[in-house]
Amino acid sequence: MTRSSALRRPPALPPSVPAGELGTAVGRERRRGRGSSSNASGRYEPLARIAFDDGWQNLDELPPFKTSVTVDATRKIITRNDSPDLSFDRSINPYRGCEHGCVYCFARPTHAYLGLSPGLDFESRLFMKPNAPELLERELSAPSYLPKVIAIGTNTDPYQPIERRYKIMRGILEVLERAGHPVGIVTKSALVLRDIDILARMARRDLVKVAISVTTLDAKLARVMEPRASTPPRRLEALRQLVRAGVPTSTLVAPIIPAINDAEIERILEAVAETGVRSAGYVLLRLPLELRDLFKEWLTENFPDRVQHVFKLIRETRGGKDYDSTWGKRMTGSGPIAWMIGRRFEVACERLGFNLTSVQTTTAHFRPPQPTSEQLSLFAS
Numbered sequence: 001m002t003r004s005s006a007l008r009r010p011p012a013l014p015p016s017v018p019a020g021e022l023g024t025a026v027g028r029e030r031r032r033g034r035g036s037s038s039n040a041s042g043r044y045e046p047l048a049r050i051a052f053d054d055g056w057q058n059l060d061e062l063p064p065f066k067t068s069v070t071v072d073a074t075r076k077i078i079t080r081n082d083s084p085d086l087s088f089d090r091s092i093n094p095y096r097g098c099e100h101g102c103v104y105c106f107a108r109p110t111h112a113y114l115g116l117s118p119g120l121d122f123e124s125r126l127f128m129k130p131n132a133p134e135l136l137e138r139e140l141s142a143p144s145y146l147p148k149v150i151a152i153g154t155n156t157d158p159y160q161p162i163e164r165r166y167k168i169m170r171g172i173l174e175v176l177e178r179a180g181h182p183v184g185i186v187t188k189s190a191l192v193l194r195d196i197d198i199l200a201r202m203a204r205r206d207l208v209k210v211a212i213s214v215t216t217l218d219a220k221l222a223r224v225m226e227p228r229a230s231t232p233p234r235r236l237e238a239l240r241q242l243v244r245a246g247v248p249t250s251t252l253v254a255p256i257i258p259a260i261n262d263a264e265i266e267r268i269l270e271a272v273a274e275t276g277v278r279s280a281g282y283v284l285l286r287l288p289l290e291l292r293d294l295f296k297e298w299l300t301e302n303f304p305d306r307v308q309h310v311f312k313l314i315r316e317t318r319g320g321k322d323y324d325s326t327w328g329k330r331m332t333g334s335g336p337i338a339w340m341i342g343r344r345f346e347v348a349c350e351r352l353g354f355n356l357t358s359v360q361t362t363t364a365h366f367r368p369p370q371p372t373s374e375q376l377s378l379f380a381s
Contacts, residue, residue: 035101042112133171153186180365250279258313
């Protein structure tokens with residue numbers, strides 16, 4: 001029979017010991033179509049559970065990881081932040097976890113707050129907020145609320161595959177459109193085109209801007225790095241259609257990973273320029289908390305000959321560490337390698353005519369909504 005052993009959680013792993021070496025690696029067949037290769041317990045758990053075969057060879061009979069969706073009974077939907085290197089102070093996340101399975105996703109460690117693994121659990125055990133539109137309507141109607149751009153997609157993707165079924169993002173956009181509230185959207189999914197009717201109307205009132213990330217043009221690399229996200233050609237086509245619809249659109253070359261996709265910077269920007277987009281940004285790979293070991297496992301499995309070289313370059317952009325969370329540095333890194341990447345990006349943008357103007361949204365149209373559950377005023381005319 002197959003057993004699961006509960007052990008006291010060991011101290012944090014040193015950089016040279018991937019989590020999979022503790023027995024948390026999962027066979028390829030069980031995780032087909034997923035980005036992570038392991039499912040180690042989150043950092044707050046007192047026990048680490050390790051699957052092992054006791055001699056009956058039944059590990060092969062374990063079921064594959066299937067996506068499950070649980071209702072997140074949140075009572076507030078707008079999240080605030082005071083980060084000095086973010087351009088927004090409020091955001092909305094319709095979902096927790098993301099089925100896209102991008103191995104590099106810096107949001108993975110947040111699943112530890114739920115008692116789950118930032119590995120395979122993050123991309124298979126998802127949480128949705130079905131009452132997000134109603135909560136948003138209520139929060140926007142508060143007398144003390146002051147409108148500013150709400151960012152959506154800065155943590156997990158609002159247009160991940162389960163959005164096709166639940167349509168929470170569309171409901172949020174409907175509320176924002178009625179209220180005349182500005183929004184900025186980041187996604188890597190062509191599903192954003194489903195809502196192009198709302199986005200086009202909001203664009204005519206300067207209420208929206210959309211960014212689609214294009215990490216690589218290599219179909220094989222995209223498949224192993226972002227297994228359930230839209231393919232590169234579909235993202236480029238989504239950019240093209242948004243531009244045609246008059247929606248202010250930009251692209252993100254994110255993340256840039258030294259010795260993996262950094263050679264594509266210029267080609268990606270050239271392909272994006274052909275869609276009509278003229279605004280672009282980039283983010284250097286970030287490896288906070290559990291993400292370091294997950295990324296190392298992925299490298300070992302897919303690019304075993306590059307593991308040491310990639311991490312050497314990463315450390316050269318992070319002051320000798322695997323990650324530096326210092327404000328002002330965490331997005332772009334520091335040092336000669338980071339400078340070279342940034343300069344290449346800038347030169348390509350200058351050559352292609354990117355970032356010559358900036359898109360500004362407005363709060364001039366904002367009108368606090370009247371939630372349907374709110375009692376009508378006795379003095380209403």
